[in-house]
Amino acid sequence: MVKRLNPKATVAFTEAPAAFDSTVFHTLEMTARGPELQVILDGKLVTFDQAGSSVTTVSILPTWLGPPVKGANNGTAGIAFGSENNRSSIGGQRARNLIITQ
Secondary structure, three states, X not given: OEEEEOOEEEEEEOOOOOOOOOOOOOOEEEEEEOOEEEEEEOXXXXXXXXXXXXXXXXXXXXXXXXXXXXXXXXXXXXOOOOOHHHHHHOOOXXXXXXXXXX
């Protein structure tokens, strides 16, 4: 799921791949450039549903710029792990070998 935090909205979503094994580490790569986001999971470009269309490049429009202006992102992006649909099961997610480059 791709979320915009200001103002809060789900921008795009996708299902886990059919053969996804939640017991092993996976390689997750993300490229965020301007208002566009691409994600590669285990070497495969992820396809998202955005407003009813299948896309591999998610557009995150800067609605916080208004009108009215609701803040600035200063070029920030982030990754979060969670289980929003099953909050009682949240936890256990881990990341290793995290690399952030410009």
